[in-house]
Amino acid sequence: MADPASTTSTPRSSAATPRNPAWLPTPLERLALALFPLILVFGTVFSVLSPQTRAAPYDPVAQAHAQEPGAAPGYFARKDNVFNVVFVKRGWGWTTLAFAFFLLTHPSGGSGLDLTARRLRAAVRWAAVTGWWFLVTQWCFGAPIIDRGFRWTGGKCEVAAREVAMGDTSVGEMLTAVACKAAGGRWKGGHDISGHVFLLVLGTAFLMHEVGWPVLRWSGGLREERCVVMPDGALKSANVEAETPEGQGEGRFALGAGGKTALAVMGLNLWMLLMTAIYFHTWFEKLTGLVAAMVGVYAVYVVPRFVPALRGIFQLRFSPALANKPKGPPPDAASPPARKPFDPFAHPPRSLFVADVGPAHYLVLNKFAVVPEHFILATRAFRPQTHVLEAADLDAARACLGAYEAADDGGLFAFFNCGEHSGASQPHRHIQLLPVARMRDGLDGDSGAAAWRVLAERADLDEAPFVAFSETIGVGISSADLHAAYLRLYRRACRAVAAHAGAPAGEEAPAEGESQISYNMAMTRSTLVVCPRLAEGGAVVKGGKEVARLALNGTVLAGTALVKSEAEWEALREDPRGLEDALRTIGVPREGFNEGMKL
Ligand code: AMP
DSSP states (O other): OOOHHHHTOOOOOOTTSOOOOTTSOOHHHHHHHHHHHHHHHHHHHHHHHOHHHHHSOEETTTTEEOOSTTTSSSGGGSTTOHIIIIIGGGHHHHHHHHHHHHHHHSGGGOSTTOOOHHHHHHHHHHHHHHHHHHHHHTOSSSSOHHHHHHHHTTOEEHHHHHHHHTTOOTTTTOOSHHHHHHTTOOEESSOOOOHHHHHHHHHHHHHIIIIIHHHHHHTTOOOOOOEEEOTTSOEEEGGGGOSSOTTTTTTOOOOHHHHHHHHHHHHHHHHHHHHHHHHSSOHHHHHHHHHHHHHHHIIIIIHHHHOGGGSOOOEEEEOTHHHHSOOOOOTTOSSOOSSOOOOTTTSOOTTTEEEEETTTEEEEEOTTOSSTTOEEEEESSOOBTTBOOOHHHHHHHHHHHHHOGGGGGTOEEEEEEESTTTTOOOSBOEEEEEEHHHHHTTOTTSTTTTTOOOGGGSGGGGGSSBOOEEEEOOTTOOHHHHHHHHHHHHHHHHHHHHHHTTOOOOSOOOSSSBOSSEEEEEEOSSEEEEEEESOSEEEEEETTEEEEEEEOOGGGGGTEEEEOSHHHHHHHHHOTHHHHHHHHHSBSBSTTOOHHHHO
């Protein structure tokens, strides 16, 4: 298991450093991507200046010089050169092979053949880039984009023209270069986007992002900040979400066999790009090949950084009411307090009381609401907050979720804080409820606001820096099944905490009485989540000085980090790495956690 301390040792850059706009690739990415146009310009200029190339006859229909052995200006000017036939023609296969080999063998991807979140996300990006390659070169609801472009710009099958004159239109209707050539025609007259340039640029840029940056980041050599737009519109460091923890390789620049393979494929790609630039296509066709590849790279790697609906796990919310919330007794108080602490849920004032829920629970408005309409489900008689929940508690919470009218607007998010590290303050048992629509307030006007959903219900709960266990619960789930699901999740959480502490697997945690661990539970209409907690939060540092202490409760399972003071708010907005650090330490760190192996 990763030592959380080692993941928080990220060196802090000055808060005054201007951030890179999220819609722009980072300076390093821009430098790397500039290599492609540079090679193309160099190759094109070389072909114009080289007497040998200029002297060789050029066939504009074939987009190549004469192919006969003596006539071609060089080995690489021939389409049948072995690199073209074996490598470029199967280019996407080589790229995919190098990518998969790296992802499955390099330590930055995870151990063994585990399906880690990093691998899953990389596979999704591979599918997206492959989809673009497929649309451009293979099939796009009929002819691929390259062939459609050719026909839109006036190109056609030349044999067709003759045969059309003879009354045979079948060849003339050929929509793809492959079909035309197979029918003995000449694909002529249109703008032929360079498929070679497209493939070689796309494949190389893909491997740069999937292999190059992760290796650099892992070895601690990539200090550059990639920025993302959060749902509240703020520009943040993407480190909170980075799949490859910075510096985990502790300075070792280890490519491994997978990295070396990818490097070889990238090197060959660039060499073949240069050969294409020198010997094939017009400069404009090479340019459109480059643009087509860049469109795919930008869509997959840059757009998700500034479209919050596509990403954005955490929202930072300023909630000054939290500062006024009464604190519970210190958990480690040696002697009992002189006066019995005030219990706000023993006799709720009529002005805050909402309704009874069954015989043992009631609803009360939260006097220190973090969002409007924040309310609380409390037990009528005193029950300890630190005890394992009973079936009746879960039933009452589920009844509230089911009865809430604005379910279409996101419904309710219920959460429970248990134990000293969970953010709890009141010892009288209570579950809190927040209307999801009210949590979206303040995100209005932002493109991600409408799409914002609580983290507990999102697939990327698995990508939070802390471990959380979830099960799907149907609206009609029975009381016994709901309680059983809660106990399963609670026990997994107990085992995770024990495994993190290096303790041997002991007895199953009892189903009642004092909870063995601190945890947060979240419940929505469809999901039940339990997140073991090891700390309430962490120091918020600004200019090397601690300016506040961040305390996170069950709202983290909504993907919300509540801050109570302006100092915290300002410090975290300026440098979101404070939040990143806290999220890594509040629970069992996700990095290195493998439930199957550890429990
Ligand atoms: P926790 O801090 O998780 O134990 O939750 C206690 C909740 O009770 C917090 O959300 C407080 O804002 C809320 N609370 C504290 N005092 C009162 C009160 N007098 N009336 C209603 N809610 C209260």
